[in-house]
Amino acid sequence: MDDKNISQAVIGRLPRYLRYLGELKDSNVERVSSQELSELMNVTASQIRQDFNNFGGFGQQGYGYKVNFLYDEIAKILGINKTHHLIIVGAGNLGQALANYMNFERRGFHFTGIFDSNEALTGKKIRDMYVQPMSNLENFVKENAIDIAVLTIPKTSAVKVAEQLVGYGVKAFWNFAHVDLNVPDDIVVENVHLSDSLMKLSYNITRKEQENE
Amino acid sequence: MDDKNISQAVIGRLPRYLRYLGELKDSNVERVSSQELSELMNVTASQIRQDFNNFGGFGQQGYGYKVNFLYDEIAKILGINKTHHLIIVGAGNLGQALANYMNFERRGFHFTGIFDSNEALTGKKIRDMYVQPMSNLENFVKENAIDIAVLTIPKTSAVKVAEQLVGYGVKAFWNFAHVDLNVPDDIVVENVHLSDSLMKLSYNITRKEQENE
DNA sequence: GTATCTTTGTTATTTTCATAACACTTTAAT
DNA sequence: ATTAAAGTGTTATGAAAATAACAAAGATAC
Numbered sequence: 001m002d003d004k005n006i007s008q009a010v011i012g013r014l015p016r017y018l019r020y021l022g023e024l025k026d027s028n029v030e031r032v033s034s035q036e037l038s039e040l041m042n043v044t045a046s047q048i049r050q051d052f053n054n055f056g057g058f059g060q061q062g063y064g065y066k067v068n069f070l071y072d073e074i075a076k077i078l079g080i081n082k083t084h085h086l087i088i089v090g091a092g093n094l095g096q097a098l099a100n101y102m103n104f105e106r107r108g109f110h111f112t113g114i115f116d117s118n119e120a121l122t123g124k125k126i127r128d129m130y131v132q133p134m135s136n137l138e139n140f141v142k143e144n145a146i147d148i149a150v151l152t153i154p155k156t157s158a159v160k161v162a163e164q165l166v167g168y169g170v171k172a173f174w175n176f177a178h179v180d181l182n183v184p185d186d187i188v189v190e191n192v193h194l195s196d197s198l199m200k201l202s203y204n205i206t207r208k209e210q211e212n213e
Numbered sequence: 214m215d216d217k218n219i220s221q222a223v224i225g226r227l228p229r230y231l232r233y234l235g236e237l238k239d240s241n242v243e244r245v246s247s248q249e250l251s252e253l254m255n256v257t258a259s260q261i262r263q264d265f266n267n268f269g270g271f272g273q274q275g276y277g278y279k280v281n282f283l284y285d286e287i288a289k290i291l292g293i294n295k296t297h298h299l300i301i302v303g304a305g306n307l308g309q310a311l312a313n314y315m316n317f318e319r320r321g322f323h324f325t326g327i328f329d330s331n332e333a334l335t336g337k338k339i340r341d342m343y344v345q346p347m348s349n350l351e352n353f354v355k356e357n358a359i360d361i362a363v364l365t366i367p368k369t370s371a372v373k374v375a376e377q378l379v380g381y382g383v384k385a386f387w388n389f390a391h392v393d394l395n396v397p398d399d400i401v402v403e404n405v406h407l408s409d410s411l412m413k414l415s416y417n418i419t420r421k422e423q424e425n426e
Numbered sequence: 427g428t429a430t431c432t433t434t435g436t437t438a439t440t441t442t443c444a445t446a447a448c449a450c451t452t453t454a455a456t
Numbered sequence: 457a458t459t460a461a462a463g464t465g466t467t468a469t470g471a472a473a474a475t476a477a478c479a480a481a482g483a484t485a486c
Binding site: 009 | 472473474480
């Protein structure tokens with residue numbers, strides 16, 4: 001498994017492969033060819049083989065891929081096995097929803113705390129956890145070796161809070177705030193800009209409408 | 214504004230341009246060059262000029278771009294001015310959060326209804342709206358000319374519900390269900406697969422960790 | 427066991443996307 | 457007015473990504 005430098009385009013496709021492989025697994029399918037998978041997923045077989053080969057090739061010529069093995073390998077690449085400690089910063093609508101909705105534990109993320117600057121929320125029970133005030137943040141992050149922060153706070157405070165969290169030792173952000181974080185290069189940021197996504201939808205609707213004229 | 218065939222790569226960058234231009238606007242900046250914008254946004258000036266030129270070019274040589282004008286043009290391209298009618302299907306954690314959190318109205322989306330198959334939720338007040346049972350769906354969509362459905366239901370029901378909604382006249386989906394919808398080509402789908410995003414984060418953390426060894 | 431078929435891994439080609447280069451236009455300075 | 461500087465639109469080049477092609481490996485059938 002040589003990890004030279006895989007493009008984010010490839011990485012972005014891995015979770016989808018994993019999803020389909022999981023379904024095959026659940027249906028007790030033992031083997032699958034790139035051809036079959038390509039028809040199922042609506043991508044080219046060539047791309048599938050290229051993608052897998054970035055990591056060394058998981059198949060057997062003349063046979064195909066063993067579903068279980070392939071699934072496990074991709075899961076490993078994605079780091080699903082590794083354990084990380086995660087907090088949610090911002091216990092508003094979205095923060096609460098993610099706390100309840102995402103199954104962090106099942107994905108190897110230990111969800112250990114949720115914080116909000118609005119002290120009216122302090123102590124509110126969410127899932128099996130109590131909202132903490134921001135004044136607890138520094139100690140909590142340091143003591144619990146938190147490496148991931150989910151940012152569900154307004155953009156006005158996101159940049160500053162992210163900088164603070166980096167200072168406390170956080171290594172990665174799942175950023176829902178609608179702003180670009182200002183963090184060092186060795187910090188990982190995955191942005192989820194929902195309003196950007198909605199605008200793309202808007203564009204594509206408009207385009208389709210124009211096409212049908 | 215000739216609309217030959219703009220790549221989704223370009224479209225995907227437009228919302229970010231819009232965001233930065235909005236900030237410049239708010240700071241009463243009147244003009245901006247591709248060079249300045251490139252430094253601000255951390256992209257190449259060349260890419261900015263190329264992107265804008267897909268739509269005909271909005272600047273003046275030797276001067277740059279007028280911030281207000283450019284902002285409005287990009288907003289127009291993204292179809293922010295158009296009005297659409299939108300419902301949320303699935304009033305669970307995520308559905309409720311989006312109802313409260315997204316400012317649909319400000320983006321030209323008329324949010325007109327929210328539905329859930331769990332009848333215990335029927336009548337629950339969310340924002341200024343009451344959760345409706347799925348049995349209302351068909352009539353509501355047809356009578357209110359709903360063109361967008363936000364899907365925040367489990368993947369087990371998403372595919373079927375989407376097919377039904379297409380039958381009722383829905384033209385676009387903002388899909389949060391972790392599954393690929395099966396809809397005709399003329400239907401627009403924008404997927405937000407949060408767990409995929411989380412896996413990408415996971416991968417990149419693992420990668421950074423390995424680099425630092 | 428041999429021959430045929432399947433299907434991968436990998437190399438070659440094509441297409442798409444990003445960057446660089448530059449001619450031409452406008453602005454600004456003297 | 458003339459010249460220099462700034463900065464776009466656009467063309468040319470380079471890089472990256474996707475697809476196609478194919479040889480080698482293994483599976484299957486007889």
